[in-house]
Amino acid sequence: MVFALLVAAMIWNLGTWYYGLPASSSHTLIGSIIGVASRMNCYLAKSGTSGVDWGQAANIGKSLLISPLVGFAIAGTAG
DSSP: OHHHHHHHHHHHHHHHHHTTOOOOHHHHHHHHHHHHHHHHHHHTTOOTTTTSOHHHHHHHHHHHHHHHHHHHHHHHHHO
C-alpha cells in the first residue's frame, strides 16, 4: 500500500510538472493516503471510506489551509 501511494504521488507530481501546473507534494501525499485507505477497505469488504478518519483528515486540511496564511503574516512582519 505504501508503494502504491508513493507511486501515485510521483505520477501526479510528474504530470503536473510536465504540464506546468502548480502542485503541492504534501497535498498529493495526503490525497494518496486517503485514496489507499478507502480502496483498502473495499478489498476488506467494508464500506467505502470507513478506513478514513474524516475528523483527522479535516484537521490536516485545516492546517494545510492555515499554514500558508501564518507564513505570509510572519514574512510580512519580518520585512
